[in-house]
Amino acid sequence: MRDTKSIFFKYFIICAAVILISFICLGAVLLLVSSQYFSGEKRNLLISNVSNAAEEIAQTVDDTQQPLDEVLRGEAVEDILKSHAQSIGGELFMTSENGTPMVLTGTQLSGSVPESVLNDMIKSATYFSSDMGGFLPSERHVSGISFNIGSQPFYLFATISLTEQDSYIWNIMQIFLISMILVLAIVLIIVYIATKQLTTPITELAETATLIGRGDFTQRLPEYDTTEFDILGKAFNDMAVSLNNYDKMRSSFVANVSHELRTPMTSIGGFVDGILDGTIPPSEEKKYLRIISSEVQRLTRLVRSMLNLARIESGTVELKCAQFSLIEPIVDTLVTFENRLEEKNIDVRGLDVDRVIVYADNDLIHQVIYNLLENAIKFVDKNGYIEFGFDTHDNMTAVSIKNSGEGLSQEELPQVFDRFYKTDESRGKDKSGVGLGLNIVRSIVKLHGGKIMVRSVKGEYTEFVFTLPGKPQESDSSTKR
Numbered sequence: 001m002r003d004t005k006s007i008f009f010k011y012f013i014i015c016a017a018v019i020l021i022s023f024i025c026l027g028a029v030l031l032l033v034s035s036q037y038f039s040g041e042k043r044n045l046l047i048s049n050v051s052n053a054a055e056e057i058a059q060t061v062d063d064t065q066q067p068l069d070e071v072l073r074g075e076a077v078e079d080i081l082k083s084h085a086q087s088i089g090g091e092l093f094m095t096s097e098n099g100t101p102m103v104l105t106g107t108q109l110s111g112s113v114p115e116s117v118l119n120d121m122i123k124s125a126t127y128f129s130s131d132m133g134g135f136l137p138s139e140r141h142v143s144g145i146s147f148n149i150g151s152q153p154f155y156l157f158a159t160i161s162l163t164e165q166d167s168y169i170w171n172i173m174q175i176f177l178i179s180m181i182l183v184l185a186i187v188l189i190i191v192y193i194a195t196k197q198l199t200t201p202i203t204e205l206a207e208t209a210t211l212i213g214r215g216d217f218t219q220r221l222p223e224y225d226t227t228e229f230d231i232l233g234k235a236f237n238d239m240a241v242s243l244n245n246y247d248k249m250r251s252s253f254v255a256n257v258s259h260e261l262r263t264p265m266t267s268i269g270g271f272v273d274g275i276l277d278g279t280i281p282p283s284e285e286k287k288y289l290r291i292i293s294s295e296v297q298r299l300t301r302l303v304r305s306m307l308n309l310a311r312i313e314s315g316t317v318e319l320k321c322a323q324f325s326l327i328e329p330i331v332d333t334l335v336t337f338e339n340r341l342e343e344k345n346i347d348v349r350g351l352d353v354d355r356v357i358v359y360a361d362n363d364l365i366h367q368v369i370y371n372l373l374e375n376a377i378k379f380v381d382k383n384g385y386i387e388f389g390f391d392t393h394d395n396m397t398a399v400s401i402k403n404s405g406e407g408l409s410q411e412e413l414p415q416v417f418d419r420f421y422k423t424d425e426s427r428g429k430d431k432s433g434v435g436l437g438l439n440i441v442r443s444i445v446k447l448h449g450g451k452i453m454v455r456s457v458k459g460e461y462t463e464f465v466f467t468l469p470g471k472p473q474e475s476d477s478s479t480k481r
Contacts, residue, residue: 008199015191023180027173034172038165039129039141042088046143047125049084050158053092054125054147056080057156061149068149072102081105090141090160097153111135113155121146121155129162138162201229205236217244261302264295306436308367312443319447322362323471325355326399329366330388333373340377350388358397358468364444365468369401371437372464376403379462389465396450397470402463408456416454417442441466 057080061071071077072094081092082105091106099113114133120126125145131138141160146153201224211219217240221233271288274280280288311317334341334348341348358365376386384404391398408416417438445452445466452466 006199007202008195011199012192012195015195016188019184019187019191023184027176027180030176031169031173034169035165038168042141042160042165043127043143045088046090046141046158046160047127049088050092050143050145050156051125053080053084053158054145054156057094057154058147058149068152077103078105084158088158088160089164090158092156092158095155095157097155099155102154107137109135113157117144118146118155120144123147132157141165198226201226201233205232208236208240212240212243215247217247261299264298268292268295302436308440312440312447317364317447319361319364321359321448321472323357323359324362326358326365326369326390326397326468327351327353327356329362329369330373333366333369336370337373337377344377344380345383346377346380347383347385348388349385350390353390356390356392356397356399357470359471360448360468364447368441368444368466371441372401372466375437375464376401376462379403379405381405392470395470396467398465398467400463400465402461404461407458407460407462408454409458413454413456417452 057077060076060080061068064071064074064076066074077094081094081103085092085105091104093101093105093109094103095101095113095118099115099118101109101112111134113135117130117132117135121144123146125143127141127143129139129141130136131140132142136142136159139162141162142157143159144155144157146155148154201221204221208219208221219240220237224230224233271280271292275285275288330351373386380386380403387400387402389398389400389402441464442452445468448468450467450469452464454462454464456462
């Protein structure tokens with residue numbers, strides 16, 4: 001099983017690592033700056049004191065008017081060196097021309113300064129870090145200068161132990177480490193709390209998604225004060241609402257299909273049993289066989305309609321679009337309903353127009369017209385009318401089919417395109433319909449990029465209006481939708 005880590009764990013570790021690395025980098029910079037600062041400060045201190053001490057010694061020799069050896073062995077020169085040694089916190093020593101120590105302020109030194117070091121000495125003070133070729137017991141900060149008393153050359157050196165620098169840097173690092181630990185602890189606590197708050201919506205989202213996945217579509221996420229999470233929460237809630245509605249539609253669909261299948265099958269079963277057991281006399285068998293045939297046809301229409309609807313909604317219908325006149329399928333369909341039109345003495349209006357060209361799939365649009373006309377003829381009043389209307393605007397052709405009659409109430413209008421929906425009036429007038437015709441009409445029109453709407457005035461008329469493209473769009477081709 002793959003080892004996984006939570007977002008909280010990963011985010012916390014990343015933040016902690018970034019903070020720790022930042023402190024390490026800051027400590028390295030502080031160490032470097034402190035070291036350079038200390039070295040620079042001591043360099044200036046050494047150079048200043050060794051230069052001043054050399055001038056004071058030379059001036060003292062000139063002022064005393066005593067032999068040079070006596071002055072150098074006297075207390076005056078020693079006091080000068082001790083004074084400057086105290087100022088730098090280190091040691092000073094003076095050597096002769098050959099590097100032999102003459103005057104010291106601290107540890108006794110044996111031997112002499114190497115000639116290579118003496119050759120580097122100039123009239124202005126220089127600074128370096130060295131043990132002077134083993135002359136000094138350890139590596140130290142050193143500043144040296146070459147000066148003359150009269151015509152005789154001498155060398156003066158000032159030194160400071162590196163231990164002082166190490167102690168100075170260690171004290172700074174101790175303060176930094178203590179501060180870093182305190183700050184790091186506080187920051188990690190803040191990061192922990194912030195990370196917990198940041199990942200809480202994600203945890204809630206995961207828990208809610210799990211419950212929805214188990215079928216509880218009533219779950220909702222709260223509002224968040226973070227913009228991104230608030231947008232995500234609202235989108236998730238909208239999805240939950242859609243799933244809930246879809247689940248209700250699915251349940252309703254299954255119930256309606258079960259009802260629509262059960263009713264004719266019950267009738268068929270009852271009549272067949274009646275014929276077989278002799279309950280229905282032989283003289284009535286043909287009558288009931290015709291009823292059985294009608295119910296079988298009803299089942300066939302239901303199954304065919306459901307298959308057509310499933311194909312359309314699954315996107316497996318291949319549109320075979322072409323330009324044709326819409327008047328032709330309308331006239332063909334009217335001929336199909338000729339007997340029913342004559343029975344009700346229906347007046348057909350609005351077909352005295354020129355060719356109405358649309359760009360669509362002829363077979364599918366023929367089904368649209370058939371379903372709408374069947375619906376209109378079913379509910380038109382006796383001696384009433386069916387009126388067609390056509391209007392073209394911006395490459396879209398609007399087609400209206402209007403019938404006089406009882407019409408629909410405002411409560412019924414929003415539901416007429418729902419699957420298996422039948423008005424109370426249709427339940428009494430229509431025994432063969434399955435309640436899928438208008439739903440299929442809407443799906444086919446939508447498949448062509450059009451729209452369909454219905455308007456009605458109770459007691460006067462009902463009118464369906466749908467739109468179709470008049471010519472191919474730039475992106476249109478016989479596309480599999």
